[in-house]
Amino acid sequence: xxxxxxxxLIFIVLVFVVSVVLSYPPSEKINLGLDxxxxxxxxxxxKTDDALExxxxxxxxxxxxxxxxxxxxxxxxxxxxxxxxxxxxxxxDQEDQLKVYLNxxxxxxxxxxxxxxxEVDIAMTMSSAERKALAERTVRDAKETxxxxxxxxxxxEPTIQIYGSGNVQDQIIVELPGVEDFDRVLNLIKSTAMLExxxxxxxxxxPFATREVALQNFDNRLPPDYEIVPYPNSATGQTTYLVVxxxxxxxxxxxxxxxxxxxxxxxxxEVVFYLDSEGVSIFTRTTEQNVGNRLAIVLDDQVYSxxxxxxxxxxxxxxxxxxxxxxxxxxxxxxxxxGALPASIQIxxxxxxxxxxxxxxxxxxxxxxxxxxxxxxxxxxVVYKLSGINAIVCLLLNLIILLAVLSGLHxxxxxxxxxxxxxxxxxxxxxxxxxxxxxKEELRLGKTVRSAVDAGFDRVFTTIIDTNVTTLIGAxxxxxxxxxxxxxxxxxxxVGLVAxxxxxxFVSRTLFGLVLQRWQVEKLSI
Amino acid sequence: xxxVRNPKIDWLGLKWFFVVISLVLMVTGAISxxxxxxxLGVDFTGGTLVHVKFTEQPDLDRIRLTLGDxxxxxxxxxxxxxxxxxxxxxxxxxxxxxxxxxxxxxxxQVFEALRPEYDSDxxxxxxxxLNNISKGDLSARLQxxxxxxxxxxxxxAEFAAHYDEISExxxxxxxxxxxxxxxxxxxxxxxxxxxxxxxxNEEAYPGSFTVLSVESVGPKVGEELSTRARTSxxxxxxxxxxxxxxxxxxxxGVAALAALFHDVFITLGAFSLTQREISLTxxxxxxxxxxxxxxxxxxxxxxxxxxxxxxxxEDLATVINTSINQTLNRTIMTSGMxxxxxxxxxxxxxxxxxxxxxxxxxxxIVGTYSSIAIASPIVLWWHxxxxxxxxxx
Numbered sequence: 064x065x066x067x068x069x070x071x072l073i074f075i076v077l078v079f080v081v082s083v084v085l086s087y088p089p090s091e092k093i094n095l096g097l098d099x100x101x102x103x104x105x106x107x108x109x110k111t112d113d114a115l116e117x118x119x120x121x122x123x124x125x126x127x128x129x130x131x132x133x134x135x136x137x138x139x140x141x142x143x144x145x146x147x148x149x150x151x152x153x154x155x156d157q158e159d160q161l162k163v164y165l166n167x168x169x170x171x172x173x174x175x176x177x178x179x180x181x182e183v184d185i186a187m188t189m190s191s192a193e194r195k196a197l198a199e200r201t202v203r204d205a206k207e208t209x210x211x212x213x214x215x216x217x218x219x220e221p222t223i224q225i226y227g228s229g230n231v232q233d234q235i236i237v238e239l240p241g242v243e244d245f246d247r248v249l250n251l252i253k254s255t256a257m258l259e260x261x262x263x264x265x266x267x268x269x270p271f272a273t274r275e276v277a278l279q280n281f282d283n284r285l286p287p288d289y290e291i292v293p294y295p296n297s298a299t300g301q302t303t304y305l306v307v308x309x310x311x312x313x314x315x316x317x318x319x320x321x322x323x324x325x326x327x328x329x330x331x332x333e334v335v336f337y338l339d340s341e342g343v344s345i346f347t348r349t350t351e352q353n354v355g356n357r358l359a360i361v362l363d364d365q366v367y368s369x370x371x372x373x374x375x376x377x378x379x380x381x382x383x384x385x386x387x388x389x390x391x392x393x394x395x396x397x398x399x400x401x402g403a404l405p406a407s408i409q410i411x412x413x414x415x416x417x418x419x420x421x422x423x424x425x426x427x428x429x430x431x432x433x434x435x436x437x438x439x440x441x442x443x444x445v446v447y448k449l450s451g452i453n454a455i456v457c458l459l460l461n462l463i464i465l466l467a468v469l470s471g472l473h474x475x476x477x478x479x480x481x482x483x484x485x486x487x488x489x490x491x492x493x494x495x496x497x498x499x500x501x502x503k504e505e506l507r508l509g510k511t512v513r514s515a516v517d518a519g520f521d522r523v524f525t526t527i528i529d530t531n532v533t534t535l536i537g538a539x540x541x542x543x544x545x546x547x548x549x550x551x552x553x554x555x556x557x558v559g560l561v562a563x564x565x566x567x568x569f570v571s572r573t574l575f576g577l578v579l580q581r582w583q584v585e586k587l588s589i
Numbered sequence: 590x591x592x593v594r595n596p597k598i599d600w601l602g603l604k605w606f607f608v609v610i611s612l613v614l615m616v617t618g619a620i621s622x623x624x625x626x627x628x629l630g631v632d633f634t635g636g637t638l639v640h641v642k643f644t645e646q647p648d649l650d651r652i653r654l655t656l657g658d659x660x661x662x663x664x665x666x667x668x669x670x671x672x673x674x675x676x677x678x679x680x681x682x683x684x685x686x687x688x689x690x691x692x693x694x695x696x697x698q699v700f701e702a703l704r705p706e707y708d709s710d711x712x713x714x715x716x717x718x719l720n721n722i723s724k725g726d727l728s729a730r731l732q733x734x735x736x737x738x739x740x741x742x743x744x745x746a747e748f749a750a751h752y753d754e755i756s757e758x759x760x761x762x763x764x765x766x767x768x769x770x771x772x773x774x775x776x777x778x779x780x781x782x783x784x785x786x787x788x789x790n791e792e793a794y795p796g797s798f799t800v801l802s803v804e805s806v807g808p809k810v811g812e813e814l815s816t817r818a819r820t821s822x823x824x825x826x827x828x829x830x831x832x833x834x835x836x837x838x839x840x841x842g843v844a845a846l847a848a849l850f851h852d853v854f855i856t857l858g859a860f861s862l863t864q865r866e867i868s869l870t871x872x873x874x875x876x877x878x879x880x881x882x883x884x885x886x887x888x889x890x891x892x893x894x895x896x897x898x899x900x901x902x903e904d905l906a907t908v909i910n911t912s913i914n915q916t917l918n919r920t921i922m923t924s925g926m927x928x929x930x931x932x933x934x935x936x937x938x939x940x941x942x943x944x945x946x947x948x949x950x951x952x953x954i955v956g957t958y959s960s961i962a963i964a965s966p967i968v969l970w971w972h973x974x975x976x977x978x979x980x981x982x
Contacts, residue, residue: 098941106807106810108809228813243723243724243725243760244723244725244726245697246697247725390725390729409807410807411806411807411809411810412805412806412807412810413803413804413805413806414802414803414804414805414806415802415803415804416801416802416804417768417799417800417801417802418764419763419764419765419766419767419768419799419801420640420768420801420802422764422765422767423767423939424939424941427937427938427939427942428938428939428942430937431933431934431936431937431938431939431942432933432934434933434936434937435929435930435931435932435933435934436930438929438930438932438933439926439929439930442925442926442929443926445590446590446592446922447590448590478870478941478942479870479873479942479945481938481942482870482934482938482942482945482946485930485931485933485934486877486927486930486931486949488930489923489926489927489928489929489930489931490881490884490927492923492926493884493923493926493927496919496922496923496926497888497919497923500916500918500919500922503591503918504915522895525891526887526888526891526892529832529836529887529891530883530884530887530888532832533829533832533833533880533883533884533887534877534880534881534883534884535880536825536828536829536832536880537825537829537876537877537879537880538880540821540824540825540828540876541821541825541873541876543821544817544820544821544824545817545821545869545873548869548870549869549870549872549873552870552873552877553873556877
């Protein structure tokens with residue numbers, strides 16, 4: 064028993080030392096949550112339908128081109144509202160040929176045929192598995208793009224994770240601790256940054272004062288390949304409209320890099336982007352074939368400039384000019400470098416905590432904890448006298464272990480987490496109280512000090528396990544289902560409970576054992 | 590020291606008394622919930638919670654009116670807490686326009702709305718608001734002004750770092766002061782060059798308020814969070830029921846569950862009566878209370894199980910009474926200690942934790958009571974019912 068006690072003591076000291084090493088200094092080792100440090104917490108939803116729409120319209124164009132090449136006759140094709148493709152008015156004689164083609168080149172699509180007076184209509188829909196895969200890919204790509212942007216902006220320890228409860232996890236949680244320029248960062252994350260170079264209509268390109276005027280120019284029947292896009296004039300602040308080709312000649316996918324520069328004459332900030340080799344050859348070819356036409360630089364469906372092509376341009380760089388501040392130009396270059404988002408995103412939740420509020424919360428939380436701790440310490444000393452010291456040693460060890468585990472797990476301490484610490488203080492003494500009360504009872508029955516202590520610990524052991532396990536169940540559920548601050552609470556509560564079992568059952572008993580061994584205790588101060 | 594020396598109270602004999610108390614509490618809560626409802630926070634309803642700090646104690650009606658003029662519907666403007674009279678919490682309803690476009694409020698909307706009212710003198714001057722400007726913007730302005738004349742023919746990049754450092758100093762000081770700089774003279778202690786102080790005096794002003802936080806929750810997230818909160822409470826209850834049923838007997842699990850429902854219901858009733866806001870953290874507190882309340886019940890049950898072996902001659906009622914009495918000191922002591930800790934939190938933890946600690950404080954009292962007054966009588970009642978059935982057959 065004597066040897067055993069010493070081993071136990073060595074073990075406890077070891078745990079203590081390791082815990083202190085792990086958690087010292089706490090200000091550096093403990094990871095503070097957003098509510099304590101300040102920063103941004105965002106929940107974004109990726110509009111995966113955007114990507115579905117792009118995929119469907121591209122597929123339609125491809126099918127149309129392929130069918131023409133294979134000399135399969137049809138009247139027209141169209142995209143339906145729920146992302147299907149209709150091939151209308153195919154010849155019945157060619158139905159089999161058409162089916163062979165679809166089976167081979169659009170395997171992820173299912174189709175139904177409908178007879179109509181010698182002709183066949185085919186309704187194609189994307190299989191649900193493919194649809195899901197596409198949506199998931201879109202969310203993943205969006206996450207990567209956001210990650211790149213955040214990394215380039217320079218945020219220490221950002222958290223970016225995919226999240227959601229539906230069929231497809233289409234939400235992204237972004238946590239950026241310590242960020243101050245909220246609006247700037249929000250724009251950085253939100254902007255789609257879809258860069259496209261589109262040819263302006265050679266004869267009726269505009270600019271027009273309104274959409275209506277632009278339409279009237281085409282007798283209210285816009286050619287199907289063309290669309291109207293706004294062209295805000297940065298100098299006058301007025302918006303005009305251009306008629307440009309729907310299909311871009313070049314997109315941001317052929318971008319190599321982008322940088323902020325300054326115009327030599329005006330000193331204005333602008334963005335220069337560089338094309339990769341494929342981009343250069345497309346650009347050269349486009350300019351060669353369209354001399355005299357204008358080429359619009361369209362960013363997120365807005366024209367920034369539309370210079371006339373004076374001749375073949377074999378350049379690898381182009382500029383985006385506008386009324387940018389240096390900061391805006393910097394951010395634009397950044398989002399272009401990181402690539403376009405595959406779909407637009409919507410902000411579902413937006414929590415912005417200033418750093419001073421976090422500091423206040425820490426001060427208050429810590430103060431409340433210290434007061435709570437003092438009250439409990441005082442209460443234990445008053446009621447259990449010298450044995451109360453035993454409980455207090457356990458309590459302090461419990462707190463140090465808690466800090467160490469939080470540091471070790473790189474867990475995040477939140478304001479509710481601090482509340483969890485206070486609660487742990489209250490619950491930690493529960494185990495000691497259970498034991499002490501039991502020892503008192505056993506003493507009342509006339510047992511010797513030593514056997515009363517032993518009986519107290521033995522009898523209460525299962526109760527302590529039972530009570531802690533049930534609370535642990537609550538903490539686990541909270542951890543699984545909660546996010547952010549609530550999760551921080553679950554972590555401190557859960558870790559506190561486990562540390563609790565160790566300190567109350569193991570440490571407290573060892574301390575009693577040591578005292579009883581060292582001194583001949585006739586009457587226990589309890 | 591014993592809190593109660595050798596208690597011999599006939600707890601089960603008081604069961605009708607307890608039934609009346611519990612019924613009164615639950616019915617009061619239910620009526621309040623029916624009439625006044627629960628004050629659900631933006632976490633669940635969607636909307637925006639803004640925390641603004643002023644240099645002086647602000648007039649709440651003035652804030653409400655100002656926001657209204659800017660088209661922001663302030664549902665609630667309250668003082669943050671007694672310790673911080675200058676701080677105000679504003680709750681803004683979800684606008685109908687936001688729903689279609691963007692489901693959350695832009696972070697600077699409240700700032701833009703309040704500025705013309707509170708800092709109108711500076712609106713057109715282009716001066717910087719020292720209490721709302723970010724580190725980057727302050728540094729950018731300083732680089733432009735270059736009050737220490739470091740620029741003389743050198744590119745900006747060479748002295749930008751110097752001004753970054755200065756603005757960091759100023760902003761950190763502001764953070765230390767809980768977000769507000771009252772006078773320029775405060776900056777003297779930072780040891781800034783006289784040129785910088787002069788430039789700030791001319792080009793900046795200490796604004797009369799600062800936005801400390803903006804928490805905007807869209808309707809969709811609100812719905813999701815509500816579902817999650819409900820599921821989490823139910824899952825936790827079921828798991829605990831299962832554990833207790835497994836460790837003891839099924840009826841003990843049912844009795845514990847009944848006590849838990851009783852506790853959660855009464856606590857929610859207290860929230861309805863006081864119209865305190867229920868946020869996500871309050872739900873976390875409710876779950877903790879569930880865990881806490883079951884602790885008390887388990888301690889009693891454990892003792893009952895032990896005593897059933899020791900007191901084979903006695904009937905169940907006596908065993909339960911004895912068990913409750915034997916654990917009474919522990920129950921009072923533990924509840925007392927936890928209550929003290931939670932009470933400290935309630936007093937000093939600030940507004941954010943107030944709802945949380947309120948839930949726990951109520952929960953501790955009700956939870957302690959229910960393990961004696963609800964759980965044990967149910968076990969006895971079930972036992973007697975079974976006995977009667979046996980007698981009949």
